[in-house]
Amino acid sequence: MSLLEVRDLRVSFPTADGVVRAVRGVSFDVDAGRTIGIVGESGSGKTVLTQTLLGLTAGGQVSGQAVFDGTDLIGLGEEQLRRVRGAQIAVIFQDPLTSLHPLYKVGWQIAEMIRAHDKSVSKKQAAQRAVELLGRVGIPQPAQRVKDYPHQFSGGMRQRAMIAMALSLEPKLIIADEPTTALDATVQAQILDLLLRLQQDFGTAMIMITHDLGVVADIADDVLVMYAGRAAEVASKRDIFYKPHHPYTKGLLESIPNSSAAGGRLRPITGQPPSLINLPSGCAFHPRCAYVMDKCLTDEPSLTPVAQDGFHRSACWLPASAAGLSAEAEDQRRRTVGEGRSVAAAKIAEAIAKSPEAEGSVIA
Amino acid sequence: MTGTEATGPQPGGAIPAAAPPAAGNGAAADGDVLVQVHDLVKYFPVRGAGLISRTVGQVQAVDGVSLTLRRGQTLGLVGETGCGKSTLARCIAGLIPVTSGQVIFDGHDITRLSRRAMRPFRREIQMIFQDPYGSLNPRRRVGSIIGDPFAVHNIASGADRKKAVQEMMERVGLNPEHYNRFPAEFSGGQRQRIGLARALALRPKLIIADEPVSALDVSIQAQILNLLADLQHDFGLTYLFIAHDLEVVRHVSNQVTVMYLGRVAEQGPKDPVYDTPRHPYTAALLSAAPAADPDAAAARQRIILTGDVPSPINPPSGCRFHPRCPKTQDLCSQQDPPLETKPGDPPDHKTACHYPVQPHENLTTSNKSSSGGGAA
Numbered sequence: 001m002s003l004l005e006v007r008d009l010r011v012s013f014p015t016a017d018g019v020v021r022a023v024r025g026v027s028f029d030v031d032a033g034r035t036i037g038i039v040g041e042s043g044s045g046k047t048v049l050t051q052t053l054l055g056l057t058a059g060g061q062v063s064g065q066a067v068f069d070g071t072d073l074i075g076l077g078e079e080q081l082r083r084v085r086g087a088q089i090a091v092i093f094q095d096p097l098t099s100l101h102p103l104y105k106v107g108w109q110i111a112e113m114i115r116a117h118d119k120s121v122s123k124k125q126a127a128q129r130a131v132e133l134l135g136r137v138g139i140p141q142p143a144q145r146v147k148d149y150p151h152q153f154s155g156g157m158r159q160r161a162m163i164a165m166a167l168s169l170e171p172k173l174i175i176a177d178e179p180t181t182a183l184d185a186t187v188q189a190q191i192l193d194l195l196l197r198l199q200q201d202f203g204t205a206m207i208m209i210t211h212d213l214g215v216v217a218d219i220a221d222d223v224l225v226m227y228a229g230r231a232a233e234v235a236s237k238r239d240i241f242y243k244p245h246h247p248y249t250k251g252l253l254e255s256i257p258n259s260s261a262a263g264g265r266l267r268p269i270t271g272q273p274p275s276l277i278n279l280p281s282g283c284a285f286h287p288r289c290a291y292v293m294d295k296c297l298t299d300e301p302s303l304t305p306v307a308q309d310g311f312h313r314s315a316c317w318l319p320a321s322a323a324g325l326s327a328e329a330e331d332q333r334r335r336t337v338g339e340g341r342s343v344a345a346a347k348i349a350e351a352i353a354k355s356p357e358a359e360g361s362v363i364a
Numbered sequence: 365m366t367g368t369e370a371t372g373p374q375p376g377g378a379i380p381a382a383a384p385p386a387a388g389n390g391a392a393a394d395g396d397v398l399v400q401v402h403d404l405v406k407y408f409p410v411r412g413a414g415l416i417s418r419t420v421g422q423v424q425a426v427d428g429v430s431l432t433l434r435r436g437q438t439l440g441l442v443g444e445t446g447c448g449k450s451t452l453a454r455c456i457a458g459l460i461p462v463t464s465g466q467v468i469f470d471g472h473d474i475t476r477l478s479r480r481a482m483r484p485f486r487r488e489i490q491m492i493f494q495d496p497y498g499s500l501n502p503r504r505r506v507g508s509i510i511g512d513p514f515a516v517h518n519i520a521s522g523a524d525r526k527k528a529v530q531e532m533m534e535r536v537g538l539n540p541e542h543y544n545r546f547p548a549e550f551s552g553g554q555r556q557r558i559g560l561a562r563a564l565a566l567r568p569k570l571i572i573a574d575e576p577v578s579a580l581d582v583s584i585q586a587q588i589l590n591l592l593a594d595l596q597h598d599f600g601l602t603y604l605f606i607a608h609d610l611e612v613v614r615h616v617s618n619q620v621t622v623m624y625l626g627r628v629a630e631q632g633p634k635d636p637v638y639d640t641p642r643h644p645y646t647a648a649l650l651s652a653a654p655a656a657d658p659d660a661a662a663a664r665q666r667i668i669l670t671g672d673v674p675s676p677i678n679p680p681s682g683c684r685f686h687p688r689c690p691k692t693q694d695l696c697s698q699q700d701p702p703l704e705t706k707p708g709d710p711p712d713h714k715t716a717c718h719y720p721v722q723p724h725e726n727l728t729t730s731n732k733s734s735s736g737g738g739a740a
Contacts, residue, residue, distance in 0.1 A: 041581035042552070140671075154672040155445075184444035185608060186669045189652035193668055211581060214654025217661045237658050255586035256656050257615035265593070266615070268586030272551050 002029035003172060003205050004053075009064035009074070011045075011052050018277040022048040022060070024229040027303075030173065035199065035206040037220030037237070039213060039252070041273055045229040046209045050175045054089060055081045069172065087117045090166035094178035096158035100150040107131065107146025110165050117169055133164035137194060156187035163194065170202060177209045192219055213256060217241060222311075225249050228274055228284035231303055235312035245306045245314035245323040247289045283317070291318060398569060398602045399433035399456065404465035406451050410677060424676050425451040427626035428465070430703075432619075433570070438596070438603040440617030440634070442610060442649070446673055448626040449606050453572045456604065457489050458482050470569065487517055490563035494575035496555030500547040506533075506558055507543035513565040532561040537591060553584035557591070564595065572604045577612060589616060610653045614638055619712075622646050625684040626676055628703055632713030642706050642713075642720035645685050683718065691719050 011023040023045045030036050040046045051057050053066050053073050066073040073084065085091075093099045101109060110133060111126035121129075127146070134142035137160040150158055159179060166174055176195065180188040196219055199206055208220055216223055216237065223240040225233045225248065233246040244250045251269035271288040274280055280287050286296040295317050303313040306320040314323070406426040411417035426448040433439050441449045455462045458474055467475045474485050493499040500509055510529045514520045520528050530540035536557040547555055556576060563571055573592070577585040589612065595601060607613050613620060614634060621631040622643065630643040641647045648667040655661050669688045674680055680687050686696035695718050703716040708723075 041583065156672055184673075185610070185649055185652045186444060187672065188654070189666055190668055192654075193666070212654065213582070213656035214661075217656050217658045218654050241656070241658050252582055253656065255582045257586075257589065257609075257611045266586035266590055268590060269583035270587075272553065272584070273581070 003032045003069060004030040005065070005067045006049075006053070007065040007067075009049065009052065009062070009066060011048050011057055011060045011062050013057075013060050015277070020276045021279065022229055022276055023052065025064070026224075026226070026229075026231050028224050028231065028234060030205050030207060032172065032205050033199075033203045034221045035208055035219055037216035037223045038207060038209045038226060039211065039216055039223060040226035041211060043228075043273055043276060044226040045276075046226050047177055049226070050091075050177065050207055050209060053175070054085050054091065083117075086113060086171070087169045088171050089173045089175060090169070090171040092159070092162050092166050092174065092176045092179045094181050096155065096162045096182070097150065099162055100158060102150055105147055105149055106153065106161050107134070110134070110146075110161070110168055113165055114168050129168065130164070133168055134161065136167070137161070137164045137198070138190070139164075155183055156190060159183060159187075159191055160194065163191075163198070167198060167202065167204075171204065173205045173207065174199075175207045175209070178211070179208075180215060181210070181212070188215075195219065213241075213252060225252070228279060229276060230284065231313075231315060232285065233312075233314045233316075234303065235307075235314075239307065239312045239323075243307070243312070243323045245312070245318070245320070246285075246316045247291050247318070248285050249314075251288075251290075283315075291322075293317060396435045397432055398435040398470055399431070399604075400466075400468040401429060401431040401452075401456060402466040402468070404429045404452065404455055404467065405463045406448075406455050406460070407463045421677050424626050424679055426455065427679075429621075429623070429626075429628055431621060431628075431631070433602055433604060434618070435569075435602055436596070436600050437618040438605050438616050440613035440620045441604060441606045441623065442608065442613050442620060443623035444608065444649075444673055446625075446676060447623040448676070449623050450574055452623070453491070453574055453604060453606055457491055457572050458485065459491075487513075487566045488568050489570045489572065490566070490568040491572045491574065492556070492559045492563050492576050494579055496552050496559060496579060497547075499559055500555055502547055505544050505546060506538075506550070509547070509558060510561045510565055513562060517566060519566070528565070529561075532565055536561045536564070536595070537587075551584075552580055553587060556580060556588055560588075560591070560595070564599065567599065568601070570602045570604065572606075574606045575608070576605070578607060578609060585612070592616065610638075610650060622649065625673060625679050627684055628714075628716060629685065630713075630715045630717075631703070633710065636710060636713045640721075640723050642709065642715040643685075643717045644689050644691050644721055647721055648690075683716070691721070693719060 007027045008025050009023055009027070010025055013020045013022060026049055028036065038046045038049070048057055052060065052062055055076065055078070062074055064074060068084065068089065073081070100106065107127060107130040110130035111123065114121055114126040114129055115123065130146050131142045134145055139145050139157055139160055153161060179195070180191050183191060192215065195206070208215065210216060220237050223235060223237055224231055225240065225246065227248050232248045233240065233244065240249060241253065244253060248269070254267045255269060257266060269288050274284055274287070282298045282300055283296045286292045289296065301315045301317050303315045306312055306314045306323050404426055405428055408423040408425055409419040410421040410423060412420040429452055431439065441452070443449045454460045456467055462475055465475070466473055469485060469489065474482065507526065507529050510532055511525050514525045514528065526543070530543060533540045533543070538554060538557050538561065547558065550558065577588050580588060592603070593616070596603060605613065605616050617634050619632065620634050620637045622629045622637070622645065624645050630637060630641065630646045637646065638650065641650055648669050651664060651667045655664065667690060671688055674687065680697070682697040682699050683689070683701050686692045689696065699718070701716045701718045703714045705711055705713060706715050706720045
C-alpha cells in the first residue's frame, strides 16, 4: 500500500461568476521515499489539489478520498488534521518571506513548531533542536543565526529555514509547492540539492509541485501532468520526457527553448488555458490540441494505460502507439545529451569533488 | 542580420515615420552599432537613519560596465538578483541618471541630456517589463494604454490613433475588437502583448526587455518569444534582453553578457560563451540551470556555489566573485581582474578572471585559498 492514495479528488469553489471547478477527479499514489512531480501551468489545479489534502482550501466543496497512512484526510476534523499537518505532512511554500512570521526570530519559529506538536519537549531542547536543524540545512553559524529575524536572511536562507521547519518533526511526506521558483539559478541548485540529500537521509516521500520541467527532470521519480483540473498524463520521469503520450505534455516539452534548437522557432501550444468556470466540452485541451478529433469535442477521455507496465497512463483518445516525441524533437534531444552541457562546468565539478580542500565549495 | 534600416516597414502607413532625433549623422559613423555603453557606473547612496540623514555608504549597483548593441541584433544580459542588470537597463533607457560613464545611442551621447533634449530619444528606446499585471494601469482601457505614446508625442489623434492602435494590436496577436477592454480582462500572456504593442507604437529602434517572459507559463512564454523574433525581423528592432533563464537567453541572443555584482564577468558571442565558458561563474550558472531532460540532468555535474551573492554595498575585494569561486587563489582577493580576451578566444569574447577555465585544463590540481567559504 502506498503512503498516500488519492482517489477521484474533486474540489470546486462557488463564486459570484459561477462554480470554479479547480480539481476534477484526480487520482494518484505517493510511495514512501519517492518523489512525485506535479507539473502544470497556472490554474491547472496543482496547488489546490495538494492544499486540499491538508484541509487548507476553506470554502471549497471537496469530494473523493485521500488515504494517508491508513486515514482518509478528506473530511477529517480540524483537531485531527492539526495532528497530521506538520508532524506527518509538512509543506514548503514558494515564497519563504511570507511563510515566515516577520516579528519572530527564526529559531523561535522552528522551536514553536516542535513544541506545538510535542509538549514534552522543553523550550531549551526545542531551541537546541532548531540550531541543529539550521545547521543540517546548510546555514552557517546556526547558533547565532537562530536569533535572527526572517528579514536578516537572504531568499535562499529563508527557504532553507522553511525546509528546516518542515523537517523538524521528521514528517513522512513533504509537499513542496514551487519551492525554488522565487530563487536564482545558483541558489535553486543549492536548494534542490539539499532537498534530494535530506530526502535520501530521512527517507521522506515528497510531492514536488512545479511549472518548471527542468526541476522535475532533476528530482522527481514519477510525474503527474495536470491540465484544467485533471490529470493529463501520469508516468515515470523517463516516460514523460522521452515517451510522452498526451499532446499537452508534448507541447510543454517542445515549448522549452533548448540549446540545440537555439535560434530556431519554438513550437508553442496555441491559445490560452481555459477558464475553470466555463470549460470546453469533451476534452478540456481540445481547443489547443493539434491532434483534435471529432470524439474529443464531445467525450472527455479518462486516464488509460498507454504502455505495458500499466503505470504510464494518459487521458487522451489517441492510440497508445502515439506515445513518443516527434522525430525532430527526439533528434534534438539526442544531440543535446550527446554534446553534454558545458565541458568546462563538468571539469570544475570534478575538480571540486576530488580536491579535499575544496570541501567547503560543495554543500556537505 | 542586415537590418540597417532606421525604421522598419510600416504596415498601413497610418503612423508617420519616426523622425531621427537630431541630424542623424552619427548612425553612419559607427556602422552597425546602435548603442555603445562605456564604463557605466551607477551608485545609489545609502542614507543613515534620522531626520537629517547623511550618506553612509553606496550601493555599487553597476560598476564600470561596457556594452555594444549591434543594430538588428539581440544582446542577452544574464545574472542573478542584485547583479545590477535592471539598473543598467534603466540607465541605458535614461530613466535614472548615471553616476559616471557614457551611453551613446545612434551616435549621440544621451547620458546627461535635459528632459527636453532627451525627449526625441524616448521614442527610440522603449521598455517592456516583467510583470504584465503591474505594468498596465488597471483603470484604463487597452486602447488608451496603447494609444498613450501617440498622445504623449503628439502623433495621430482621433480616428487615426484608433486605427494605428488597432493595427498594432493585430500585429502583436490581440483581437482589435478588444480595444475597449480593461487589462484585467486579459491573461498574463495577452497583457505582455499589450505591453509590447505599447512599446512598439512609435516604432522604436531599441527595445529593452526586462525579464519579459519570466512571469509566463511555458507554453505562453514560447508564443511571446516567437512573437518577439517576428517583430524584430519585421521592424528591424534591436533588443537588450534581460533574463535569468539561460536557455531563454541562448535562444534569443546573438551576444551575451554575464553580470556579477555590478561588473561584467564574461561577454561575447552566444556560442563560445555557452559552449566554452571561461569565467567560473558562467560555468557555475550554466551547470546550475535545470535541463528539462532527465538524462542530461543525471549526466551533468553541478557546480554548487556556496552562499549567496554578497552585498553590493560592501563588495568583496579584488575579483568580486572570489569568495564563492571554486578556483580562487590569493591573487583573486587582491587584484581586480580586467575584462579581456583570453588566449584562444575570439576577439570579442572577453572574460574578467585571473584563472580562466581552460577547455582542456586538468583542474584537479587547482588549490583553494584558505579565505574560501564566504557564505554571507
